Amino acid sequence: MTASRGPLRAPPRRAFSARSLVGNLLVTLVLWLPAPTDACDEIPRYVSMKPKGNPEAPVSAGFTAEYECRPGYRLIVPLVRPTSTVCQADGTWAPPLQEICTRKSCPHPGDPLNGRVEGSTQFGSQMNYFCNEGYDLVGNSVLRCELSGNEVAWSGDPPQCNKILCKPPPQIQNGEFTNSHKDTFEYNEVVTYSCKPSGGSDPYSLVGNSTLRCSGRDKWSSDPPECKVVRCEFPSVTNGKLVSGFGTKFYYKHEVQFECNEGYSLKGSPKIVCEANATWVPEKPRCDKGSTPDPGETPSKPLGGGAIAGIVICVCVFLGLIAGCCVYLQKKKKKGETEGTAAYSTYQNKSSTPAQQIL
Incomplete structure (x- = not known):
C-alpha cells in the first residue's frame, strides 16, 4: 500500500526589504554619474616663467602647476606673488598668476676710449x-x-x-704734393699738389683738385690731380670778335667772351672755357646775319638818347595832368563855398521881418 502524497506547494516568497531597495537605487545612481574627465584643456603660459616638469595638457581638476623662471630670467626679489595655480572643475585656474620673473642683465661694458x-x-x-x-x-x-x-x-x-690715419696719397707724373716725406697723415690733414716746370714752351696745368684731405682710414677725399699741357686753339668767330680774355696762348681754364659785329646776332653762349681735353666748352657761338638773338644769351643794350627823351616827356605829361586835375578840383571847391555863402545871406534877408529889415 502506497502512501499518498499531498499536493506540492511553492516555496514561501521573501518579503521585499527596504534595504535592498536602497542598495539598488545607489547602484543605479552610480551608473548614471558621469565618469571623471579632464577639466583644463590648456596650461597657462607666461613670458618670463614656465611650469616645472613641462606637464602636458589636458589636465584634470585639482592638478597643480608650479612655475619657475625661463632661461635668461630671474625671480623678482622680494617674491610676494604666488608661484603655483590649481585647475578648477569649471576649467579655470586659481589663483590667477602674474609674472614672477624679470630679465637678467649682462655686465655694463662701459664706454670705449674715444x-x-x-x-x-x-x-x-x-x-x-x-x-x-x-x-x-x-x-x-x-x-x-x-x-x-x-x-x-x-x-x-x-x-x-x-x-684714423692715412697712408701718403699717390704720386703724380710731372707734379708733387706737400709733406711728401711723411709716412702717415692724420684725420683731416690736407696735402696740396703742384706741377713741376715743364721744360718746354707750354707749362703744365694742374687738372683736378689741388688739395686732398684724409677723410677715412687710408682714404683721401678725391682722386689726385694730373699735371699736363692743356692748350686750346685760338678762339675765333666769323662776323664776331673777342671782347675779353685776350691772349696769344690759351691754356686750361682760360675764359674768353665774344660779341658779334653790327648787323649780326649771336647764337650760343658768349662765354667759353678751355677745358681738360684741350677743347672749348661750350662750343664756340656763331654770328648770324639779321637773325633774332637767343633770349637771355646776349647782354641787354643800354637805352639810346631818343628812348630816354621819350620816357622823360611821358613822365612830364603825366605829372602835368595830375597837377591840372588838382587845380581844377581846388577851384571847384572854392566856387562851391562862395555860392553857399551867398545863398545863406539871401535866406537870412528873406526870413527877417520888415521891422528888422528897417533896423
Missing part, C-alpha cells in the same frame, strides 16, 4: 658702439646680451676706437 656706447644691458637687448670724429671703429659695432649656459653674456668682445 667713443661711446648706447643701449640696454638686459637679456635680449643690444649695445651700439660709436666712435668720436677722427677715430675708426674696429670690431663689431653691435653686441647682444645672449644666453650662455644658465647665465647671460655679451655676444662678443667690445670694439675699439682707433685713430
Whole structure:
C-alpha cells in the first residue's frame, strides 16, 4: 500500500526589504554619474616663467602647476606673488598668476676710449658702439646680451676706437704734393699738389683738385690731380670778335667772351672755357646775319638818347595832368563855398521881418 502524497506547494516568497531597495537605487545612481574627465584643456603660459616638469595638457581638476623662471630670467626679489595655480572643475585656474620673473642683465661694458656706447644691458637687448670724429671703429659695432649656459653674456668682445690715419696719397707724373716725406697723415690733414716746370714752351696745368684731405682710414677725399699741357686753339668767330680774355696762348681754364659785329646776332653762349681735353666748352657761338638773338644769351643794350627823351616827356605829361586835375578840383571847391555863402545871406534877408529889415 502506497502512501499518498499531498499536493506540492511553492516555496514561501521573501518579503521585499527596504534595504535592498536602497542598495539598488545607489547602484543605479552610480551608473548614471558621469565618469571623471579632464577639466583644463590648456596650461597657462607666461613670458618670463614656465611650469616645472613641462606637464602636458589636458589636465584634470585639482592638478597643480608650479612655475619657475625661463632661461635668461630671474625671480623678482622680494617674491610676494604666488608661484603655483590649481585647475578648477569649471576649467579655470586659481589663483590667477602674474609674472614672477624679470630679465637678467649682462655686465655694463662701459664706454670705449674715444667713443661711446648706447643701449640696454638686459637679456635680449643690444649695445651700439660709436666712435668720436677722427677715430675708426674696429670690431663689431653691435653686441647682444645672449644666453650662455644658465647665465647671460655679451655676444662678443667690445670694439675699439682707433685713430684714423692715412697712408701718403699717390704720386703724380710731372707734379708733387706737400709733406711728401711723411709716412702717415692724420684725420683731416690736407696735402696740396703742384706741377713741376715743364721744360718746354707750354707749362703744365694742374687738372683736378689741388688739395686732398684724409677723410677715412687710408682714404683721401678725391682722386689726385694730373699735371699736363692743356692748350686750346685760338678762339675765333666769323662776323664776331673777342671782347675779353685776350691772349696769344690759351691754356686750361682760360675764359674768353665774344660779341658779334653790327648787323649780326649771336647764337650760343658768349662765354667759353678751355677745358681738360684741350677743347672749348661750350662750343664756340656763331654770328648770324639779321637773325633774332637767343633770349637771355646776349647782354641787354643800354637805352639810346631818343628812348630816354621819350620816357622823360611821358613822365612830364603825366605829372602835368595830375597837377591840372588838382587845380581844377581846388577851384571847384572854392566856387562851391562862395555860392553857399551867398545863398545863406539871401535866406537870412528873406526870413527877417520888415521891422528888422528897417533896423
